[in-house]
Amino acid sequence: MTGAAGIGPAGGHFTVPVLQLGDVLLVTLQGELHDGMAEQLQQDITDRISHTRVTGVVIDISGVEIVDSFLGRVLAEIAAGAGLLAARTVLAGMRPAVAITLVELGLTLPGLRTALDVERAMELLGAASRPGEGSP
Amino acid sequence: MRAARHAAPATLPIGSDADLAWVRQQVRQAAAELGFGLVQQTKLVTAASELARNTLVHGGGGQVRITPLDTGQSQGLRLDFVDSGPGIRDLEQAMTDGYTSGGGLGLGLSGAKRLVHEFEVDSRPGEGTTVTVTAWATPVSPSRPGPP
Numbered sequence: 001m002t003g004a005a006g007i008g009p010a011g012g013h014f015t016v017p018v019l020q021l022g023d024v025l026l027v028t029l030q031g032e033l034h035d036g037m038a039e040q041l042q043q044d045i046t047d048r049i050s051h052t053r054v055t056g057v058v059i060d061i062s063g064v065e066i067v068d069s070f071l072g073r074v075l076a077e078i079a080a081g082a083g084l085l086a087a088r089t090v091l092a093g094m095r096p097a098v099a100i101t102l103v104e105l106g107l108t109l110p111g112l113r114t115a116l117d118v119e120r121a122m123e124l125l126g127a128a129s130r131p132g133e134g135s136p
Numbered sequence: 137m138r139a140a141r142h143a144a145p146a147t148l149p150i151g152s153d154a155d156l157a158w159v160r161q162q163v164r165q166a167a168a169e170l171g172f173g174l175v176q177q178t179k180l181v182t183a184a185s186e187l188a189r190n191t192l193v194h195g196g197g198g199q200v201r202i203t204p205l206d207t208g209q210s211q212g213l214r215l216d217f218v219d220s221g222p223g224i225r226d227l228e229q230a231m232t233d234g235y236t237s238g239g240g241l242g243l244g245l246s247g248a249k250r251l252v253h254e255f256e257v258d259s260r261p262g263e264g265t266t267v268t269v270t271a272w273a274t275p276v277s278p279s280r281p282g283p284p
Protein backbone atom coordinates (compact mmCIF):
# COMPACT_ATOMS: atom_id res chain seq x y z
CA MET A 1 0.00 0.00 0.00
CA THR A 2 2.81 2.36 0.84
CA GLY A 3 5.51 1.31 -1.56
CA ALA A 4 6.63 2.59 -4.91
CA ALA A 5 7.49 -0.72 -6.47
CA GLY A 6 9.89 -1.31 -9.30
CA ILE A 7 11.18 -4.29 -11.16
CA GLY A 8 14.91 -4.46 -11.70
CA PRO A 9 16.40 -5.26 -15.08
CA ALA A 10 17.72 -8.55 -13.75
CA GLY A 11 14.23 -9.53 -12.71
CA GLY A 12 14.71 -8.67 -9.04
CA HIS A 13 12.02 -6.72 -7.23
CA PHE A 14 12.86 -3.65 -5.26
CA THR A 15 10.58 -1.59 -3.14
CA VAL A 16 11.19 1.93 -2.03
CA PRO A 17 9.00 2.56 1.01
CA VAL A 18 6.95 5.74 0.68
CA LEU A 19 4.99 6.68 3.81
CA GLN A 20 2.59 9.53 4.21
CA LEU A 21 2.90 11.23 7.60
CA GLY A 22 0.36 14.02 7.74
CA ASP A 23 1.43 16.62 5.20
CA VAL A 24 4.72 14.93 4.46
CA LEU A 25 5.80 12.05 2.24
CA LEU A 26 8.67 10.08 3.74
CA VAL A 27 10.71 8.22 1.13
CA THR A 28 13.38 5.81 2.34
CA LEU A 29 16.14 4.91 -0.09
CA GLN A 30 18.32 1.96 0.75
CA GLY A 31 21.29 0.14 -0.69
CA GLU A 32 21.66 -0.26 -4.42
CA LEU A 33 19.28 1.72 -6.54
CA HIS A 34 19.37 0.85 -10.22
CA ASP A 35 19.16 3.72 -12.67
CA GLY A 36 15.79 2.65 -14.05
CA MET A 37 14.46 2.32 -10.53
CA ALA A 38 15.55 5.84 -9.60
CA GLU A 39 13.71 7.25 -12.61
CA GLN A 40 10.59 5.25 -11.75
CA LEU A 41 10.74 6.61 -8.21
CA GLN A 42 10.84 10.16 -9.53
CA GLN A 43 7.60 9.56 -11.39
CA ASP A 44 5.95 7.77 -8.45
CA ILE A 45 6.76 10.57 -6.01
CA THR A 46 5.46 13.22 -8.36
CA ASP A 47 2.22 11.25 -8.80
CA ARG A 48 1.85 10.83 -5.06
CA ILE A 49 2.31 14.53 -4.40
CA SER A 50 -0.33 15.50 -6.92
CA HIS A 51 -2.83 12.96 -5.53
CA THR A 52 -2.26 13.49 -1.83
CA ARG A 53 -1.64 17.25 -1.72
CA VAL A 54 1.28 16.81 0.68
CA THR A 55 3.33 19.95 1.22
CA GLY A 56 6.63 18.31 1.99
CA VAL A 57 8.83 15.40 0.93
CA VAL A 58 11.59 13.93 3.08
CA ILE A 59 14.01 11.63 1.29
CA ASP A 60 15.94 9.54 3.80
CA ILE A 61 19.29 8.57 2.25
CA SER A 62 20.96 7.35 5.45
CA GLY A 63 20.98 3.85 3.94
CA VAL A 64 22.57 4.96 0.66
CA GLU A 65 26.26 4.13 0.28
CA ILE A 66 27.03 6.25 -2.77
CA VAL A 67 25.43 9.14 -4.62
CA ASP A 68 26.84 9.59 -8.11
CA SER A 69 25.94 12.20 -10.70
CA PHE A 70 23.01 10.12 -11.93
CA LEU A 71 21.34 9.68 -8.54
CA GLY A 72 22.22 13.28 -7.67
CA ARG A 73 20.45 14.47 -10.76
CA VAL A 74 17.39 12.32 -9.98
CA LEU A 75 17.22 13.73 -6.44
CA ALA A 76 17.52 17.29 -7.75
CA GLU A 77 14.78 16.61 -10.30
CA ILE A 78 12.49 15.11 -7.66
CA ALA A 79 12.93 18.28 -5.62
CA ALA A 80 12.33 20.49 -8.64
CA GLY A 81 9.20 18.54 -9.60
CA ALA A 82 7.91 18.65 -6.03
CA GLY A 83 8.56 22.38 -5.96
CA LEU A 84 6.37 22.89 -9.01
CA LEU A 85 3.62 21.05 -7.13
CA ALA A 86 4.13 23.36 -4.14
CA ALA A 87 5.90 20.78 -1.98
CA ARG A 88 9.30 21.25 -0.36
CA THR A 89 11.92 18.53 -0.39
CA VAL A 90 14.49 17.82 2.30
CA LEU A 91 17.28 15.28 1.89
CA ALA A 92 17.88 13.61 5.24
CA GLY A 93 20.73 11.60 6.72
CA MET A 94 23.46 11.83 4.10
CA ARG A 95 26.46 9.81 5.25
CA PRO A 96 29.63 11.84 5.87
CA ALA A 97 31.63 9.78 3.34
CA VAL A 98 28.96 10.49 0.72
CA ALA A 99 29.04 14.22 1.48
CA ILE A 100 32.83 14.37 1.18
CA THR A 101 32.70 12.47 -2.11
CA LEU A 102 29.96 14.67 -3.57
CA VAL A 103 31.98 17.82 -2.93
CA GLU A 104 34.99 16.36 -4.73
CA LEU A 105 32.83 15.09 -7.55
CA GLY A 106 31.62 18.67 -7.95
CA LEU A 107 27.98 17.85 -7.24
CA THR A 108 26.79 20.30 -4.61
CA LEU A 109 23.06 19.83 -5.19
CA PRO A 110 22.08 23.49 -5.12
CA GLY A 111 18.47 24.05 -4.19
CA LEU A 112 18.24 20.82 -2.23
CA ARG A 113 17.63 21.37 1.46
CA THR A 114 19.37 18.89 3.74
CA ALA A 115 18.98 17.78 7.35
CA LEU A 116 21.06 15.53 9.55
CA ASP A 117 18.24 13.07 10.12
CA VAL A 118 14.56 12.47 9.40
CA GLU A 119 13.41 14.06 12.64
CA ARG A 120 15.19 17.31 11.88
CA ALA A 121 13.95 17.20 8.31
CA MET A 122 10.38 16.99 9.60
CA GLU A 123 11.03 19.91 11.93
CA LEU A 124 12.46 21.91 9.08
CA LEU A 125 9.34 21.31 7.00
CA GLY A 126 7.02 22.07 9.90
CA ALA A 127 8.84 25.23 10.77
CA ALA A 128 9.11 26.42 7.22
CA SER A 129 5.64 25.57 6.01
CA ARG A 130 4.20 29.06 6.31
CA PRO A 131 2.47 30.04 3.10
CA GLY A 132 4.09 32.64 0.94
CA GLU A 133 7.63 31.92 2.03
CA GLY A 134 9.94 31.82 -0.96
CA SER A 135 13.12 29.87 -1.59
CA PRO A 136 16.20 31.00 0.32
CA MET B 137 49.29 -8.69 10.02
CA ARG B 138 49.63 -9.28 6.30
CA ALA B 139 46.68 -10.10 4.08
CA ALA B 140 46.92 -13.81 3.50
CA ARG B 141 45.76 -13.75 -0.07
CA HIS B 142 45.03 -11.24 -2.75
CA ALA B 143 42.04 -11.26 -4.97
CA ALA B 144 42.98 -12.07 -8.55
CA PRO B 145 42.16 -9.60 -11.32
CA ALA B 146 38.55 -9.87 -12.41
CA THR B 147 36.74 -8.75 -15.55
CA LEU B 148 33.08 -7.80 -15.34
CA PRO B 149 30.70 -7.00 -18.19
CA ILE B 150 29.02 -3.58 -18.43
CA GLY B 151 25.85 -3.98 -20.44
CA SER B 152 22.94 -2.99 -18.22
CA ASP B 153 21.78 -1.08 -15.13
CA ALA B 154 22.14 -4.30 -13.16
CA ASP B 155 25.76 -4.62 -14.31
CA LEU B 156 26.46 -1.11 -13.00
CA ALA B 157 25.17 -2.13 -9.58
CA TRP B 158 27.27 -5.27 -9.66
CA VAL B 159 30.41 -3.32 -10.63
CA ARG B 160 29.85 -0.94 -7.71
CA GLN B 161 29.49 -3.86 -5.31
CA GLN B 162 32.57 -5.66 -6.59
CA VAL B 163 34.73 -2.53 -6.54
CA ARG B 164 33.65 -1.81 -2.98
CA GLN B 165 34.41 -5.34 -1.87
CA ALA B 166 37.83 -5.34 -3.53
CA ALA B 167 38.69 -1.94 -2.01
CA ALA B 168 37.55 -3.04 1.44
CA GLU B 169 39.65 -6.20 1.20
CA LEU B 170 42.71 -4.10 0.33
CA GLY B 171 42.25 -1.98 3.44
CA PHE B 172 40.76 1.18 1.90
CA GLY B 173 39.08 3.39 4.49
CA LEU B 174 35.39 4.16 4.23
CA VAL B 175 35.82 7.57 2.58
CA GLN B 176 38.38 6.20 0.12
CA GLN B 177 36.06 3.29 -0.71
CA THR B 178 33.18 5.67 -1.26
CA LYS B 179 35.26 7.87 -3.56
CA LEU B 180 36.50 4.94 -5.64
CA VAL B 181 33.06 3.32 -5.92
CA THR B 182 31.57 6.66 -6.97
CA ALA B 183 34.27 7.15 -9.62
CA ALA B 184 33.68 3.57 -10.82
CA SER B 185 29.95 4.21 -11.05
CA GLU B 186 30.52 7.30 -13.21
CA LEU B 187 32.97 5.58 -15.53
CA ALA B 188 30.95 2.38 -15.84
CA ARG B 189 27.88 4.42 -16.74
CA ASN B 190 29.88 6.26 -19.40
CA THR B 191 31.00 2.89 -20.78
CA LEU B 192 27.37 1.82 -20.92
CA VAL B 193 25.70 5.02 -22.10
CA HIS B 194 28.33 6.63 -24.33
CA GLY B 195 30.43 3.60 -25.26
CA GLY B 196 27.52 1.27 -25.96
CA GLY B 197 28.66 -1.19 -23.31
CA GLY B 198 31.94 -2.89 -22.58
CA GLN B 199 33.74 -4.22 -19.56
CA VAL B 200 35.81 -3.33 -16.54
CA ARG B 201 38.94 -5.07 -15.37
CA ILE B 202 39.58 -4.87 -11.64
CA THR B 203 43.23 -5.36 -10.69
CA PRO B 204 44.56 -5.37 -7.13
CA LEU B 205 48.04 -3.81 -6.87
CA ASP B 206 50.70 -4.36 -4.26
CA THR B 207 53.96 -2.39 -4.31
CA GLY B 208 55.11 -3.96 -1.07
CA GLN B 209 54.54 -0.60 0.61
CA SER B 210 51.00 0.07 -0.36
CA GLN B 211 47.93 -1.59 -1.72
CA GLY B 212 45.95 -0.22 -4.59
CA LEU B 213 43.25 -0.98 -7.05
CA ARG B 214 43.38 -0.34 -10.77
CA LEU B 215 40.21 -0.23 -12.84
CA ASP B 216 40.23 -0.33 -16.65
CA PHE B 217 36.93 0.59 -18.29
CA VAL B 218 36.98 -0.56 -21.89
CA ASP B 219 34.49 -0.07 -24.71
CA SER B 220 34.62 -0.17 -28.49
CA GLY B 221 32.16 2.65 -28.98
CA PRO B 222 32.47 5.92 -30.90
CA GLY B 223 35.42 7.25 -28.88
CA ILE B 224 35.84 10.79 -27.62
CA ARG B 225 36.73 13.27 -30.34
CA ASP B 226 37.61 16.23 -28.14
CA LEU B 227 39.03 14.91 -24.89
CA GLU B 228 39.77 18.33 -23.45
CA GLN B 229 36.16 19.34 -23.93
CA ALA B 230 34.89 16.04 -22.49
CA MET B 231 37.06 16.55 -19.39
CA THR B 232 35.59 19.99 -18.73
CA ASP B 233 33.26 20.28 -15.73
CA GLY B 234 29.74 20.62 -17.01
CA TYR B 235 30.34 19.47 -20.59
CA THR B 236 27.88 16.82 -21.70
CA SER B 237 26.93 15.61 -25.16
CA GLY B 238 23.68 14.28 -23.72
CA GLY B 239 21.37 15.14 -20.86
CA GLY B 240 23.91 14.56 -18.10
CA LEU B 241 25.52 16.99 -15.70
CA GLY B 242 28.89 16.61 -17.40
CA LEU B 243 30.56 15.76 -14.11
CA GLY B 244 31.35 12.09 -14.68
CA LEU B 245 34.80 12.26 -16.25
CA SER B 246 36.10 15.38 -14.55
CA GLY B 247 34.62 14.39 -11.20
CA ALA B 248 35.94 10.82 -11.37
CA LYS B 249 39.42 12.21 -12.01
CA ARG B 250 39.26 14.18 -8.76
CA LEU B 251 38.20 11.07 -6.82
CA VAL B 252 41.21 8.89 -7.66
CA HIS B 253 44.99 9.16 -7.53
CA GLU B 254 45.78 8.32 -11.15
CA PHE B 255 43.58 8.86 -14.18
CA GLU B 256 44.20 8.17 -17.85
CA VAL B 257 42.03 8.19 -20.96
CA ASP B 258 42.94 6.43 -24.17
CA SER B 259 40.33 7.11 -26.81
CA ARG B 260 40.38 6.67 -30.57
CA PRO B 261 37.49 8.05 -32.58
CA GLY B 262 35.65 5.18 -34.22
CA GLU B 263 37.53 2.56 -32.22
CA GLY B 264 36.63 3.00 -28.59
CA THR B 265 37.64 4.33 -25.23
CA THR B 266 39.64 2.99 -22.31
CA VAL B 267 39.65 4.88 -19.03
CA THR B 268 42.14 3.66 -16.43
CA VAL B 269 42.04 4.82 -12.84
CA THR B 270 44.12 3.82 -9.82
CA ALA B 271 43.59 4.50 -6.15
CA TRP B 272 45.89 3.61 -3.26
CA ALA B 273 44.89 2.63 0.22
CA THR B 274 47.93 4.41 1.61
CA PRO B 275 49.26 6.91 -0.91
CA VAL B 276 52.94 6.39 -1.79
CA SER B 277 54.74 9.65 -1.07
CA PRO B 278 56.59 10.12 -4.43
CA SER B 279 53.53 9.55 -6.62
CA ARG B 280 51.10 11.34 -4.35
CA PRO B 281 48.93 13.65 -6.37
CA GLY B 282 49.96 17.23 -5.77
CA PRO B 283 47.79 20.23 -6.36
CA PRO B 284 46.85 20.56 -10.05
Ligand SMILES: Nc1ncnc2c1ncn2[C@@H]1O[C@H](COP(=O)(O)OP(=O)(O)OP(=O)(O)O)[C@@H](O)[C@H]1O
Pocket residue numbers: 069070186190191194195219221222223224230231235236237238239240241242243244245246265
Ligand atom coordinates in the same frame (compact mmCIF):
# COMPACT_ATOMS: atom_id res chain seq x y z
N1 LIG C 1 33.23 5.88 -22.95
C1 LIG C 1 32.90 6.95 -23.69
N2 LIG C 1 32.73 6.85 -25.03
C2 LIG C 1 32.40 7.93 -25.77
N3 LIG C 1 32.21 9.17 -25.27
C3 LIG C 1 32.35 9.35 -23.95
C4 LIG C 1 32.71 8.26 -23.09
N4 LIG C 1 32.81 8.74 -21.82
C5 LIG C 1 32.51 10.05 -21.90
N5 LIG C 1 32.24 10.43 -23.17
C6 LIG C 1 31.91 11.79 -23.64
O1 LIG C 1 32.36 12.72 -22.67
C7 LIG C 1 31.28 13.55 -22.24
C8 LIG C 1 31.49 13.92 -20.79
O2 LIG C 1 31.34 12.75 -19.98
P1 LIG C 1 30.85 12.95 -18.48
O3 LIG C 1 30.75 11.62 -17.84
O4 LIG C 1 31.75 13.96 -17.85
O5 LIG C 1 29.42 13.61 -18.65
P2 LIG C 1 28.03 12.92 -19.03
O6 LIG C 1 28.17 11.44 -19.03
O7 LIG C 1 27.54 13.54 -20.29
O8 LIG C 1 27.09 13.38 -17.83
P3 LIG C 1 27.11 12.83 -16.31
O9 LIG C 1 28.17 11.80 -16.22
O10 LIG C 1 27.39 14.02 -15.45
O11 LIG C 1 25.74 12.29 -16.10
C9 LIG C 1 30.03 12.75 -22.51
O12 LIG C 1 28.90 13.57 -22.66
C10 LIG C 1 30.42 12.01 -23.79
O13 LIG C 1 30.22 12.84 -24.92
Ligand SMILES: [Mg+2]
Pocket residue numbers: 186189190240243244245
Ligand atom coordinates in the same frame (compact mmCIF):
# COMPACT_ATOMS: atom_id res chain seq x y z
MG1 LIG D 1 28.98 10.41 -17.42
